[in-house]
Amino acid sequence: MVPKERIEKIVEGYDKDKITVATVCSHTSLQIFDGARKEGFKTLGITVGQNIKFYDAFPKGKPDEFLKVDSYLDLLDMADELAARNVILVPHGSFVEYMTPKKFEELEVPTFGNRRVLEWESNRHMERQWLVSAGAEMPNIIEDPKMIDRPVLVKYDGAKGGRGFFIAKDYPDFKLGIDSSQRFTIQEYVLGTRYYIHFFYSPVRTEGYKLKKGVLELLSMDRRDESNVDEMYKLGAQEELKKLGLFPSFVVTGNIPVVVRESLLPKLLDLGEKVVERSIELFGGMIGPFCLESIVTDDLRIKVFEISSRIVAGTNPFISGSPYSDLLELDVSTGRRIAQEIKFAKDNDVLPEVLS
Ligand code: ATP
Secondary structure, X not given: OXXXXXXXXXXXXXXXXXXXXXXXXXXXXXXXXXXXXXXXXXXXXXXXXXXXXXXXXXXHHOOOEEEEOOOHHHHXXXXXXXXXXXXXXXXXXXXXXXXXXXXXXXXXXXXXXXXXXXXXXXXXXXXXXXXXXXXXXXXXXXXXXXXXXXXXXXXXXXXXXXXXXXXXXXXXXXXXXXXXXXXXXXXXXXXXXXXXXXXXXXXXXXXXXXXOOOEEEEEEEEEEEEEEHHHHHHHOOHHHHHHOOOOOOEEEEEEEEOOOOHHXXXXXXXXXHHHHHHHHHHXXXXXXXXXXXXXXXXXXXXXXXXXXXXXOHHHHHHOOOOXXXXXXXXXXXXXXXXXXXXXXXXXXXXXXXHEO
């Protein structure tokens, strides 16, 4: 991990009127660039052999400049060049996954948020320790595959958009599907509606839903379209499908906006608050956007199965705001909210508080 003092030193040398917001061209980059531009920042899109022509179709989401590299790992040797451009990196799921969390921690470039969250998030045991000790209810874990006595979901480590996950109802089912070369976790399969809740924690603002330090905002929610599980019901009973060689998979292909019944809102805010407060105790706090990935059961319990501690692709339906963010300020995407936070911190001379 790059020491905080090193990042502070780099930021000290920045021309604060020429900050460039940079990210990898993928995932949520359109709203990150659009939001940064709306807040008056220059923008830089990092690409590795991608087809960038699609940005021409969305001019407001196109970065001012592209930086082409052969591999994301090349960024590790480009710290000086990026610092000379006064760059602040905005992490997103693909950015961290392409570089790997370990290498991302080593980047000597000021990055929005607290990178110490990465080890807590990318290790499913630490993630669980964090969330459960914060008071969140999580799906049960089955330690021994031989003890599978109900539907479970077998998950591999790392954010892969559900790729490779499979449902098993007993040990033979598990053996049929497992790739034992990868680290895996077996979770009880929770029946309910899946909601992905998008929060934003600001350690530097003081107005709004107050935490011990800073404020928490609920910006939006989505649910995912997952291929092929979300469409499989059309083909009938699962056992029959298996006989035909059709197995459910969980590959995210799109996102759908959601609002929840209003009585769930206080519970969600309370949950978000506890998770942030615990993160402050454990590793100095998770800063900026994060998503609690949850399943709401029919008795209205919220079970959290994962946290993503940065901007998630589920915020993409809300480029010009959501029913929730509209009640904070109109026309604010999560990408724009990140840029606002950088601007607020810059104007109040507290940039190091939102960077690592
Ligand atoms: P990402 O990091 O991109 O969110 P991931 O690869 O870490 O994805 P998860 O988000 O943990 O995967 O799970 C993928 C999908 O599997 C979820 O979107 C959800 O549909 C389903 N899922 C996960 N956990 C459970 C569970 N315990 N019970 C039922 N369904 C689940």
